[in-house]
Amino acid sequence: MLIICISANSFADTYNWTCSSTQASKKDEVFTLDLNGIDWTITHNVQKGSRYSVRDGNTPISLVFGSNNAPISTLSFVTDYFKGMIINKVSIKAKRHSKANTTVATKINGTEIGVAKEINATFQEISFENLSEEVTVENGFEILFTNTSKETKSNGGVYISSIEVEYVNASAGPATPVYEINPENPEVIIGEVIDFPEISPSNLTYSFQTDDNEVIELNTIDKTIKGLKIGEATINFTTAPVEGQYLAGSGSFKVSVLGKNPQISFENPSIYGKVNTGVVWQQVTITDPQDNPGTVTYTSSDPETVTVDATTGVIKPADVKKAGVVTITGTIAANGDYAEGTASYQIVVVDPNEKIEPGTTVFDFTTNNPYGMTTQNGGGSFEPKIKSIAGENETVTLTFGGKYRSYNTSNAPYHLRLQKGATLKIAVPEGYKITKVGITGSDILGTYDPASGNVSESDNEDPDGGTFSYVWIPQNETDKVSEILYTSPSGSSAEPTQIKKINVMWDAINSDQKSAQLTFTPNVNGIYVNEIAEINVANNPNNRIITYSIPALTEDDYDIEEKDGKLHILVSKPGSYTLEARSVAGDGFRDGFAIMRLNVYRHLMVSADNAPLEKDEVNTGSKTFITINVPENAYLYYKIENSSAPAPTADEITDNENQLPGYELYEDGIEIPAKTSGTLNFYIANYGYKSPIRKIALSFETGVTDIDANTEDGVVRLFDLNGRQINGEPEKGVYIRIQNGKASKVLVK
Structure with missing residues (x-):
């Protein structure tokens, strides 16, 4: 974490300190702070309650003095480190709060050198050059911040990102400059x-x-x-x-x-085509250079789907060969003062001979660089390249207009951001109609053309779980809408539209098929890697034939078997996946589709007295300290279970959706008393879902020697750890098992 960097040039050597990380939150008005090995005495004259701290929500990360209701009056950095040196330059990167009136100055030997400079409300680099005038530092070097704001409760703080000091040793001889x-x-x-x-x-x-x-x-x-x-x-x-x-x-x-960047484009970012029927192909428009442009050539991203004439850009009906999505790129060669340039458009090809089945396309913008976009986290630049995208099932397209971008900040994680007045067109091919659009996000307050009909409570349900932020449906059941245009608000007080996901549902025109109504309960599950887990099958009220899959994995990475009304799943790779349930349309029903988030956990590393366990068992002959590596952003709950452990009382049962009755929250470790027998049970949980419970056997050597193991009759006999034979069903715990003259330790769960 970069807080303050001090760099130095000496006549004899060049010193480079690695920027150190300082995290603090102090209210002291005078204190010493070590920055990269240099001690600074810091004094700040502030109202009661002011403090300094590290803020990582800023760009860049900053050391902050003062607060909203506790502005600084003066802030001084003083050090004797540069005694005997000549300081040539000081560079400070800082900003002030919006209502403050803050300046910064430098002092050598108590005398201000140069003119104090104002600090803006945005980060800037402020430099003081030629400070020394061959003055040697004798009584200290000071950087002084002053706030002259008169408001009682003004935002009077200052953010300091870096300080760079360039100096030379006054006692050394001339040095060869290092540039x-x-x-x-x-x-x-x-x-x-x-x-x-x-x-x-x-x-x-x-x-x-x-x-x-x-x-x-x-x-x-x-x-x-x-x-x-x-x-x-x-x-x-x-x-x-x-x-x-x-x-x-x-x-x-x-x-x-x-070379200059040529300005070339296609009129439509995305168009539809039909197999053996053709497409309304396009040629590039060149606006710069207008004279003597370079040669233009055309290519197809998938010639097996669509072939394009490399010279003219022509696409004949016979060139549109099968359903799919292709990108046609026009390239203008470098020529004269101009560099090479490209533009592209997208073609979504459908097969008119195939029956149109209803379906859903989900556009997910909650990942980095979605659909080829470049995710940004600030600044004033926008998406320069991607103008249109097609969904996975090659039916729905999204086309963008105005200023938009994939965006990510700590306050607003990954999403599609449409600036004021930007547009989003949702389209399906000829013969299709849009039956519903569900959008998840915030500030989705723009206009729709055509406008939506009346939305019922059930329309708001998101198949992925939860509810949509906004839903569009046709005004009438007979409407045949193939395009919807959303325009982001453009008023002075409007906020950008922030979209996380878009669910687009479509159907064939005049279709009267019914929903298959497939769902999962619950729609989130946790399992361990390489362990068979048992989870619920999809709810199937219409008795459709269902197939299950995990699209993000290959068939070799998982196994699913439906048995006795349950799904038995084994996954060989840890991660977070989507389990899909699908049914094929027929008998008056549409395609059915339901999904479940499947979190596949690694087995956690468990250590006893700092030694990793090779097996799920611990010898508790002496007091033992158990530690468990808990995944980031998750909680671990545990309990020690044995035959003497009492059942949890009503007071011990919490309202925490993550915490099971009788379990405790793991913090820094678990102390197991000596001679504890039973099991250590634990699981990890987060956001309301839980992993399977893992059990570690707890047992100790009892010194029992009076069990007769010399039996060859094949009968299994169980003894407790005190040597007493168990008759009937044993309770949970650790036992000694005798069969055919062989003794072994077993755990009964």
Whole structure:
């Protein structure tokens, strides 16, 4: 975690400290803080209750002084570390609260050097250069933040992300400068101008020149570089000596000149086609360059489904061969001052001879980079590439307009974000109709064209569990809607639409088939890897024939058997999966579909007195301390079970949906008293679902020697750990089993 970094350049050496992590929440007005091995005395004049702390919800992570109701008046960082040094430059990355009026200044030997600078309400880098004027630090170095806001309860805090101090040893001789160039290899597009890269040490006098004047144009007065021709150029520089500090030096860096980006596009991001009927094919539109563009070629992502003429982009009816989804890409070759460029559109092909069956397509935006998008977590950039996507069953398409992106922050995990006025078109092919759209997310307050009909309570039920945030249904049962356009609100107070999932249900036009009504109860289950688990079959009120599968796994990774009204499942890979139940349409019913989240857990590592267990048994001849590695974001509950353990009372039964009666929450370990017999039972749970209970046998050597094991009659005899023979059904616990002259220890569960 980056909090504060101190970097240094010495005449003799270059020192680089690794940024250390400091997590704190203090109310002390004066205290010492160790930052990367340097002690700073920090004083802050604040109202009662103010504190400093680390905030990781900011970008970047910051050390924060003050709070909403406790603004700082002054904040001082002082250190004697730089005594005997000459400080050349200080760079501070910080921001203030919105209502504060905050400045920052530097002091050497108690005297302010340079002019105090204002801090903005957004993160910025504030630099103080040429501080030293060859003044040696004798009585300390100080960084002082001051807030002059007059409001009693203003947001007067300050966020500090980094402090960088560049200094030299006053007693050392001149050193050869070591240059740092940022960026090391700058890029510029033909015709555009960029600034010189930043080069340190910053207190040197630099002279620049290049021999590649056909590729770039240098302006050494304004310190800018203009791209003239595609290629690479070298810029050389020299630095004059600085008395007592630096010798003369030289260096260089390379600049890449890139071609301009051509502007090409297709009119429609997504279209439908039919097998052997064809498609309304498209050619690229070139808006830049308008003269002498490069050669355009076309390719298909799946020529076995759709073939495209590489030169013209033409797609003949015979080129549309089978149902599926393909992407047609147009590529314009680099030419003159322009680089290569591409654009694409999507074709969803349906087979008109196949019977249209009702179904559901789910679009899930709760993962990183969904559907080829680039997930972003801030800033003002939006999705540059993906204009349209098709669902897994190659029927429904989503087409986007305006500003949109896949988005993820700590406050709003992965979702599709539609900015103000952005559009989302949901479409199905000819011969299909949309029967329902269920959207999960927040701020889904835009308009729909056509508008939705009246939604009943049952329409809000999400097949994945829970309820939809918004549901669209046709206004009339006879409506044949094949496209729905959602427009995000655009008012001044509107918020972006945040979509996690979209469920689109469709049917054939004029279909009167009934729902199969398949469901799972519960719809979440936990099992252990490589162990057969027994769970409920899907609820099937209409007696449809059901098949079960886990699509994310291969057939070799799992086994499902329906037996005695239960599903017996074995999964060989840990993870979180979707168990699907499907029935085929027929007899007046639609395709049936139900899903269950299946959490497959690894066996947890259990240790006794820090030694990992190889078997699920522990010798409790002496007091034993059990530790268990609990997965992140989960809880573990346990109990010690033996014949003498009392049943839980009503007071011990909790309302916690994760906690079973008689079980305790695991924290740092479990102490097992000496000579405990029975079992240690435990399970992991989170969000209302639980793993199977795992049992660890607890037993100890009793020294029993009077059990006669010399029997060869094949009869099984059980003895307790005190040597008493058990007649009848044994209770839960550990016993000694004798058969045919052989003794073994057994656990009765």
